[in-house]
Amino acid sequence: MRLSEVRALLSLxxxxxxxxxxxxxxxxxxxxxxxxxxxxxxxxxxxxxxxxATNSEAVSDKNTMFNDIEVPPMKExxxxxxxxxxxxxxxxxxxxxxxxxxxxxxxxxxxxxxEYYYTSKPVSSSKSxxxxxxxxxxxxxxxxxxxSIDCIAFGDACATHDISAFPTFSLFKDSxxxxxxDGHKDMAxxxxxxxxxxxxxxxxxxxxxxAKLPExxxxxxxxxxxxxxxxKKDKDAPAGKKAGAKQKEAASExxxxxxxxDAKATDKVKSKAPPKSFTKPKKPSTTPNPAGTSVSLSQExxxxxxxxxxxxxxxxxxxxxxxxxxxxxxxxxxxxxxxxGKLNVGDVNCDVEVRLCKDVHVKGYPTIxxxxxxxxxxxxxxxxxxDLVSYAKKALDVGMGVNYVDAAAFKELEETEEVIxxxxxxxxxxxxxxxxxxxxxxxxxxxxxLVKTDSKVLAEKFKISTWPRLLVSRDGRPSYYxxxxxxxxxxxxxxxxxxxxxxxxxxxxxxxxxxxxxxTHKYVVLGILSRDRADEFVLDKREIKNAALDWMExxxxxxxxxxxxxxxxxQLRIEEAEDRGDQRALRNAKSIRIDISExxxxxxxxxxxxxxxxxxxxxxxxxxxxxxxxxRVVIIDEDNHRYWDHTVSGxxxxxxxxxxxxxxxxxxxxxxxxxxxxxxxxxxxxxxxxRGGMASHPIITLGLIIAVVAGAYWGKGRIKKTKGNAGGxxxxxxxxxxxxxxxxxYGKAD
Numbered sequence: 001m002r003l004s005e006v007r008a009l010l011s012l013x014x015x016x017x018x019x020x021x022x023x024x025x026x027x028x029x030x031x032x033x034x035x036x037x038x039x040x041x042x043x044x045x046x047x048x049x050x051x052x053a054t055n056s057e058a059v060s061d062k063n064t065m066f067n068d069i070e071v072p073p074m075k076e077x078x079x080x081x082x083x084x085x086x087x088x089x090x091x092x093x094x095x096x097x098x099x100x101x102x103x104x105x106x107x108x109x110x111x112x113x114x115e116y117y118y119t120s121k122p123v124s125s126s127k128s129x130x131x132x133x134x135x136x137x138x139x140x141x142x143x144x145x146x147x148s149i150d151c152i153a154f155g156d157a158c159a160t161h162d163i164s165a166f167p168t169f170s171l172f173k174d175s176x177x178x179x180x181x182d183g184h185k186d187m188a189x190x191x192x193x194x195x196x197x198x199x200x201x202x203x204x205x206x207x208x209x210x211a212k213l214p215e216x217x218x219x220x221x222x223x224x225x226x227x228x229x230x231x232k233k234d235k236d237a238p239a240g241k242k243a244g245a246k247q248k249e250a251a252s253e254x255x256x257x258x259x260x261x262d263a264k265a266t267d268k269v270k271s272k273a274p275p276k277s278f279t280k281p282k283k284p285s286t287t288p289n290p291a292g293t294s295v296s297l298s299q300e301x302x303x304x305x306x307x308x309x310x311x312x313x314x315x316x317x318x319x320x321x322x323x324x325x326x327x328x329x330x331x332x333x334x335x336x337x338x339x340x341g342k343l344n345v346g347d348v349n350c351d352v353e354v355r356l357c358k359d360v361h362v363k364g365y366p367t368i369x370x371x372x373x374x375x376x377x378x379x380x381x382x383x384x385x386x387d388l389v390s391y392a393k394k395a396l397d398v399g400m401g402v403n404y405v406d407a408a409a410f411k412e413l414e415e416t417e418e419v420i421x422x423x424x425x426x427x428x429x430x431x432x433x434x435x436x437x438x439x440x441x442x443x444x445x446x447x448x449x450l451v452k453t454d455s456k457v458l459a460e461k462f463k464i465s466t467w468p469r470l471l472v473s474r475d476g477r478p479s480y481y482x483x484x485x486x487x488x489x490x491x492x493x494x495x496x497x498x499x500x501x502x503x504x505x506x507x508x509x510x511x512x513x514x515x516x517x518x519x520t521h522k523y524v525v526l527g528i529l530s531r532d533r534a535d536e537f538v539l540d541k542r543e544i545k546n547a548a549l550d551w552m553e554x555x556x557x558x559x560x561x562x563x564x565x566x567x568x569x570x571q572l573r574i575e576e577a578e579d580r581g582d583q584r585a586l587r588n589a590k591s592i593r594i595d596i597s598e599x600x601x602x603x604x605x606x607x608x609x610x611x612x613x614x615x616x617x618x619x620x621x622x623x624x625x626x627x628x629x630x631x632r633v634v635i636i637d638e639d640n641h642r643y644w645d646h647t648v649s650g651x652x653x654x655x656x657x658x659x660x661x662x663x664x665x666x667x668x669x670x671x672x673x674x675x676x677x678x679x680x681x682x683x684x685x686x687x688x689x690x691r692g693g694m695a696s697h698p699i700i701t702l703g704l705i706i707a708v709v710a711g712a713y714w715g716k717g718r719i720k721k722t723k724g725n726a727g728g729x730x731x732x733x734x735x736x737x738x739x740x741x742x743x744x745x746y747g748k749a750d
Contacts, residue, residue, distance in 0.1 A: 066115035067220045074114050075147040079154025083175045089143035091172045097152050100166040109187050109216040114146040116214055142201050187213050207534060292340030294332055294347050299356045306371050313371040314392050316347040317357055322365040331385040338389050343396055370395045377442045381513045391446050398441040402450055407457040418505040419448040419474050426454055426467040433468055436490040443496055447503045472502045507545045510609040518607050519638040523668055527608035527655050528624055528632045540631050540655035541608060547660040548606040566594045621679055631655050635667050642676035
């Protein structure tokens, strides 16, 4: 055989092999848009393709169950409304074809991934199964959603985003493309991409050891956390284990009791309409903010649109030359767009409308007020767009009046709200009582939820025996407003004053907007935590909350004992006077009033702060670097500019119930049994020490002040004599007068 024939034969073999390989690869390669369109037009589909040729690739369009939690169908996007549907939050979208074999193969994995994350909880300690309303739900916490789009039905939408192969997974934020997923298309690869995105949204919120993933098609997976071990920071490890086991057992019993009581309440109590003795405020008759802009208000238009109507308004008072007002302007205009059709937004130029701004008592710029029916409340929060919109939406909720709840509704509310004010009424509650209650709603915007009930189950649960009655539930722990008569329940300022004293959560996060409210007129146990260490962050918050609950329980018990001792002492005097037959002493004994309050002593508050976000302030004020030193606790007395950061043994205070509770009594005793550190310079520190001494030992402090003044007067006379002999100079240097010398024109004159 000739060489040319051999070459021709080899070429023919290689060509045939390549053709066969291409035919084989065609079945395994990712289908392009053009390939799928051509395949869908010609040739019959196989059985598998027919089974998958639905908008959700054989995935159920009904609710499913995962870990015993109901999961709604995944969002199926329509090309015409896609931009609108994904306009808010993060969206992880699968672009697919119902004829694509690879799309059909990965459909169970995609569905299971969605169910797994939808039912997950950012904070594993929560027991709520309501993933729609709970603040601890995956979608509400991260604002992250899953969706799919059929690129055969909506080819233009896919082409707009350059989708050229199926399946393609893309991430969007607020309808804007972020990036495409280019990893392995399996459960682990997709989950790794999701975990990376979630960590960027909420740094430190994801588990460091990674997610425990289910297999495709499974409907459950164990999310049980690892057993907690005693932290090294606790001095006595065996005692820590024993206390932890005891606490866990008590918590389990409490949870079981609460669950049984709630189940019984749910069976017995049905939702019913609130009494007809009071009518809720009516909705505005016209559509609010139809143009989605901030309306410029004058004296006349303000009177007509705001003061003389029941329509809610969010109004900014500003001056054109004010730099803070100029910085706020873009966010204010954008907020007007966000609240289109929901809330009226306005602004008043105080350089023009001087009289109006004076009537509203505007003392600085910008000043922001929420108005409703002639009443107003000042907004004192942050001025970011998200903060303004969030406050406005909460204000809208209260505009519809105080909601009625039964036992079941209150249980659901406890899962979403940290602080709830609950008003108990009965058939004898009057219209005046309800009107006084409605007045309170505006002042609670952004702070707490106010609801009302006449549920017998809730009355029994909270031991209510007189009506009307008001209480606050903070993390399930009730505190009561002690009114002596129905008139006291209608005293707006008195009731609001009590609400303001208890409307913070048991352990709130310290922020710029609430720092003054948290820090003043009390000792504050401040946990300096880091979200970067997610596991420690959750456990440390729990430890601080447990310490707060224990401390409050002990203080309440001590107060009750003290009050009982005073009552016993009064009764003893009455009995002694009766035995002696001394009517004068008997009248004096009976006239003794037991007038003590828990507020008579300086209170103790608990809070936590993000040590990474507020790193600079914490390092310069308290000398703590959370990245190096780890999580710490400081006990602060801001009124006297001092703090404590060490225990009795000299060790740093850490987020441990034991460490906090063994140090706190030593700090709050009078005088403190531990030495404090100052947050100010030495001179200011001396002045604050003198002020504190005047409060606790006024006579001794006054004597010391007199002695200091007398010593200063005597010293001044000695200085005059010395100065006269020295030729007028304050100091000398080699026989020459210094720059403060008496002959200098810039010297001091007595």
